[in-house]
Amino acid sequence: xxxxxxxxxxxxxRSIRAYKSDPIPDEFIQKIIEAAxxxxxxxxxxxxxxxxxxxxxxxxxIADLFVEFTKPVRQAEMTREKELRVPALEREITEPGFKNxxxxxxxxxxxxxxxxxxLLVYQKSGMEILTSNLASAFLCMQMxxxxxxxxxxxxxxxxxxxxxxxxxxxxxxxxxxxxDMMAVGYPIYQLGPRSPRKIEEMTHxxxxxxxxxxxxxxxxxxxxxxxxxxxxxxxxxMRGMRRKEP
Numbered sequence: 001x002x003x004x005x006x007x008x009x010x011x012x013x014r015s016i017r018a019y020k021s022d023p024i025p026d027e028f029i030q031k032i033i034e035a036a037x038x039x040x041x042x043x044x045x046x047x048x049x050x051x052x053x054x055x056x057x058x059x060x061x062i063a064d065l066f067v068e069f070t071k072p073v074r075q076a077e078m079t080r081e082k083e084l085r086v087p088a089l090e091r092e093i094t095e096p097g098f099k100n101x102x103x104x105x106x107x108x109x110x111x112x113x114x115x116x117x118x119l120l121v122y123q124k125s126g127m128e129i130l131t132s133n134l135a136s137a138f139l140c141m142q143m144x145x146x147x148x149x150x151x152x153x154x155x156x157x158x159x160x161x162x163x164x165x166x167x168x169x170x171x172x173x174x175x176x177x178x179x180d181m182m183a184v185g186y187p188i189y190q191l192g193p194r195s196p197r198k199i200e201e202m203t204h205x206x207x208x209x210x211x212x213x214x215x216x217x218x219x220x221x222x223x224x225x226x227x228x229x230x231x232x233x234x235x236x237x238m239r240g241m242r243r244k245e246p
Contacts (some may be wrong), residue, residue, distance in 0.1 A: 009146055011193040016151030017088075017097035019185035024102050028148050032105065032184070035144035041133040043116030048137045051170055053104040061169055062158075062181075063099035069161040083224045087231040098153045098183035105141065105184060106158065106166070108176045109134045127177075134179035141182055151187030156180050189237060195229060 033050050041047060053059055070093060077089040098104075114126035121129065138154070145152040158166060158181040166178055201212060214222070 009143060013142060013146045014151075014191040014194070015153045016185075016187040016189070016191075017153055018188040019098070019101040019151065019183070020188055021100065022102070022186050024150065024185060028150065029103060029105070029184075031148065032141050032144040036107075036137040036140040039133070039137040039140045041136065042121075042129040043113075043118075045113040045116035045133065047109040047111070047113040047130055047133055049108040049110065049176065051106040051108065051172070053106065053170075054102065058169070059099065059101075059104055062104060062162075062166070063096050065162050065165050065169075066096050066155070066157055067093055069165075070157055073157070073161070083227060084220075085227065087227065087234045096155075098155055101153070101183035101185040103184050104155075104181055106170070106181045107134055107138055107141070107179045108172060109179055110176055112175060130177065131179070134177075138180060138182065145182070145184050149186070150184050153183045154180060155183055191233070191237075 029052055033052075036048065036050070037046070039048075053062070070089075074089045074093065077085050109130050111127065111130055114122050114130055117126060117129060142152050142154065159179050163178045166172065167174065167176075172178065204212065
C-alpha cells in the first residue's frame with residue numbers, strides 16, 4: 001500500500017448509521033480483528049479482547065440499553081445553545097440506526113497488563129496508556145472494515161455509560177475495561193469526506209507557533225461551523241433516504 005492509498009482510505013472512512021441486512025463473511029470479521037491485534041501498545045502489552053456479537057437478541061438488548069442510557073445525554077444536549085448541539089441528539093432516539101448492523105464488535109482491555117509498562121509509568125499513567133492502546137486497536141478495526149468495503153459506526157456510549165449493564169449482559173469479567181463498540185455491515189448510503197483543518201494551521205516547526213493559537217471565540221466558531229455542516233449533511237441524507245422509500 002502506498003501513502004496516497006492510505007490517506008484516501010482515511011479520507012473516505014465515515015461513521016455509518018444505517019445498514020443493509022446482508023450478512024458479513026466470517027473471514028471479514030477475522031481480518032478486522034487481525035488488523036487490530038497488530039496495533040501498537042505500551043510495553044507490547046496487547047491488552048485487547050474482542051467480543052463479536054451476532055445474535056439478534058443480544059444486539060437488540062444492546063440497542064435498548066443505548067436508547068435508555070443516552071436519554072440523559074440528549075436531555076443535557078438540549079440545554080445548550082442550539083448552534084452548538086450535536087444534530088443526532090436533537091431528536092429523540094427510539095431505535096438507533098446501528099441496531100440493524102449484522103455484527104457488533106465490542107473492544108475490551110485488561111488493565112492488569114498495565115504492569116508491562118515501566119514501574120513509574122504504570123503507577124502514574126497506566127490507565128491513560130491503556131486507553132491509548134485500545135484507541136489504536138479501534139482505529140485499526142475501522143480502517144480494516146473500510147478497506148473491505150464495509151461501513152462502521154463508533155458507538156462510544158458503550159465504553160462509559162453502558163459499561164456495567166453490558167458486562168452483566170455479556171458476562172464480561174469485572175477486571176476488564178470496556179473501551180467502545182463498533183457496529184459493522186454493508187452501508188445503505190455513502191458519505192463524502194469530512195472537512196479537516198488545513199495542515200498549515202496545525203503544524204509547528206521546532207516549537208509552538210503562538211501566532212496560530214486560536215482564541216476562545218475562534219474555537220467556538222469552529223465548533224459552530226462543524227455543527228452546521230453536520231446538520232446540513234444529516235438533513236440531506238434523511239431527504240435522500242426518504243426518496244428511496246417505497
